[in-house]
Amino acid sequence: MTNQDISNIFREIAQILELRGDNPFRIRAYERAARNIDDLAEKLENISARGELTTIAGVGSDLARKIEEIISKGSLKYYEELKKTTPKGIFLMFQIPGLGPKKIKLFYDKLKIDSVEKLEKSARAGSLSKLEGIKSKTESNILRGIDIFKKSKERILINLALDIAGEFVSKMKGIKEIERLELAGSLRRRKETIKDIDILAISDKPSLVMDKFSKLSLVEQVIAKGVSKASVIAKRSNVQVDLRVLERKSFGSAWLYFTGSKEFNIKLRGLAAKRGYKINEYGVFSAAEGVGVEKSLAGRSEEQIFSLLDMAYIPPELREDRGEIEAALANKLPKLIELANIKGDLHAHSDYSDGENSIEEMAQAAKKLGYEYIGIADHSQSLKIAKGLSVERLYKKIEEIKKIDKKISAIKVLCGSEVDILADGSLDYPDKVLKELDFVIAAIHGGFKQSKAQLTRRIVSACKNKYVSMIAHPTGMLWGVRDAYELDFDEVFRAAKAQNVALEINCHPHRLDLNDIYAMRAREAGVKFCLNADAHIIESLDFMELGLGVARRSWLTKKDVVNCMKLEQLSEWLKK
Ligand SMILES: [Zn+2]
Ligand SMILES: [Zn+2]
Structure with a gap:
């Protein structure tokens, strides 16, 4: 269970x-x-x-x-x-x-x-x-x-797919004939949603591995079982799980091939052909050699293949044919952001609004993650269904946070608010209240049916408020509940850059908003980002890792992300 x-x-x-x-x-x-x-x-x-x-x-x-x-x-x-x-x-x-x-x-x-x-x-x-x-x-x-x-x-959400894949991997670690086990496909590329789970293994005894895999207690139904490939339906979420068993000498080429994306593979194949190579899941071969006499020139590892093609190693999250092959050839790939670069989280809820934990519990949990700071941002007064804070309660919270911040060492507790951007574009607290906060993250939580122009105007006018530092979940997409609302993104990006407002990559699996497509465009427009878990319970602070996948897919480096700054720099930035 x-x-x-x-x-x-x-x-x-x-x-x-x-x-x-x-x-x-x-x-x-x-x-x-x-x-x-x-x-x-x-x-x-x-x-x-x-x-x-x-x-x-x-x-x-x-x-x-x-x-x-x-x-x-x-x-x-x-x-x-x-x-x-x-x-x-x-x-x-x-x-x-x-x-x-x-x-x-x-x-x-x-x-x-x-x-x-x-x-x-x-x-x-x-x-x-x-x-x-x-x-x-x-x-x-x-x-x-x-x-x-x-x-x-x-499709299923990435966190669920990671969870199910993790269960398979941990059970398969018990199969002693397996020498190595890796995830491939869109899961390895950290796409927000996944259609099926791809697992690759190295073993000298493929048929034995096939047998044991198809008999795992996690399996609902076996769809296909061959000599070195099996497809099953997992009990959880009825998601398809494919296992391929490979030889050591071709593992790298197979891993590259089955990680995809398809577009990336096509581009890479074309590039290899221009250089006189044939590349497939079994290895890299000289195109000049005839069938039957082929000798693999590379294939044990991905690194070996990239280096044969005279290019830098391309992290899986980038393999979408969005310019990464060209950048790798020119040795100009970005140094992608990593989890260790994240210094804090600026969008956490507490039991002051609709969160489950107290401010102190949230702060302690963030400290355990090694963060330098945690920003408690509860909802503002109009969002009644999420117990938004009246001005009076907000002032009480500010005082409480000051006390907690003194009490807990080694982490700074910042008092912020997730302030509603109202239908007319004004904010849910007056400036004289916003001024008292360490930071403001503005968000649209209603009026989704307005026109594209109206919604754009709301976000742009929020950016123009001098107390606003970030825009939360900028497109409002909620998985299985509602699609993103329409925005004029060029205008939003222009305003965010001009006002030095960061756009959030909300790391909650149901949101992952901005997604990689928009975040890439925003980055090109010079916009800064903030990665926040939007945790309503301490355990959800770990969602950061899911948003990190989006950030990496969007080519972000630590310089693009404001919560990669140390506390001192961040405080400077928040004061601007
Ligand atoms: Zn929100
Ligand atoms: Zn929130």
């Missing part, structure tokens, strides 16, 4: 209770526990073994008992009983953005709709809007929600 299996059970319990019109507090309790379990970095089994389940925010003794039952028995009786009352397809309907339990219940009761397919059909046929209280606009919203839902089912 993985953490996600358990959180899914709690989420489905909440959904069934919703459909039954049960006590809202009970429903919220299950939802909250599910969310916090998703954010845990450690396995529940380990936490349970230490008897510390109730230390997880939102997990009381009752839920702790239920988690223990799931871990020990593999199921939960209460859930199994509840589940009998609800058709399976209903749970998927809950994942459609914008569709709540009331409508789901209505459609089920009146039209017997119990699957996404039936819902889509009815919406297209216009039969939903024949029901009382349902407008045709609701139908088009539902169809748009179904589109986003379907998209989110085709």
Whole structure:
């Protein structure tokens, strides 16, 4: 049982209770526990073994008992009983953005709709809007929600893919015939979302490895099993996992080939051909030699191949044919940012707004990560659903942070705020309040349906406020919930550069916003960045690593990222 299996059970319990019109507090309790379990970095089994389940925010003794039952028995009786009352397809309907339990219940009761397919059909046929209280606009919203839902089912998020891949790798380490094990594909390139997981292994006994791999307990179904390649469907998320077993002498060329991207491989192949080489997954060969007499000139390692082609080693995150091959030939690749360059995080929530941990707990956790500073940025007053802070509470928080900062050594606790950019482009606190903060990170949390020009104007005017240092999650994209809103990026980048405002790369896996495409463009426009985990619970501070993948894919160096500055320099920059 993985953490996600358990959180899914709690989420489905909440959904069934919703459909039954049960006590809202009970429903919220299950939802909250599910969310916090998703954010845990450690396995529940380990936490349970230490008897510390109730230390997880939102997990009381009752839920702790239920988690223990799931871990020990593999199921939960209460859930199994509840589940009998609800058709399976209903749970998927809950994942459609914008569709709540009331409508789901209505459609089920009146039209017997119990699957996404039936819902889509009815919406297209216009039969939903024949029901009382349902407008045709609701139908088009539902169809748009179904589109986003379907998209989110085709690929999985990078953190989940890394997690599943990690489970496979750790189980496969127990296969003694395997000499080396590496991840390839888009996962190695750290794309934000992943279609399937590619694993490469070196072994002299491929068929034995194939057998053992396809029998792993993580495997739901074997799709194909050959001499040196197997494809399986993992139990978790039904994601496809491919394993290829290779010989030592061609491992580098295979790793290069199966890491991709396709565009990168095509470009590299063309370059090799111009130099009289043939390059494929088995090695690099002289194009002049005939079939059958080919002798591999390089292939053991990627480094060997790049060097044969007279180019610098290209980090996997850059392999997208966006100029990296040309840069490697000219020895002009950037020195990409690394995790060790990050000196702090400037967007963490506390229990003052919608976070789960106290300011002090957040600060201690950041200190453990070796950060020099942590910026606590809770929501501002208008964002009521996220418990945004009134001016009075904000002042109280400023005082509290001063005390905590004195108390905890070796880390600076900065008091900031994630301030809403309101519909008219003004900020959610007046300047005389903003002035009292160490920093302001401005964000759009509503009014997404405004025109491109209006949304652009809002961000540009936020940049122009002299207290604003950063713009949080600049495009508002939320995976499985909503697409990015439209912006005139050239205008946004111009304003950010002119006002010396950093654009955030929000590292939360559901956001990863800016993405690599926009961040690359922003970098070319001379904009600075800030990598923030947007943690609402201490465990999520680790999301930094996911955003780091985006930053590397965007060619960023530590000079491009403001939270690579040491505290002293950062404080100077924040004062500007
Ligand atoms: Zn936000
Ligand atoms: Zn936030």
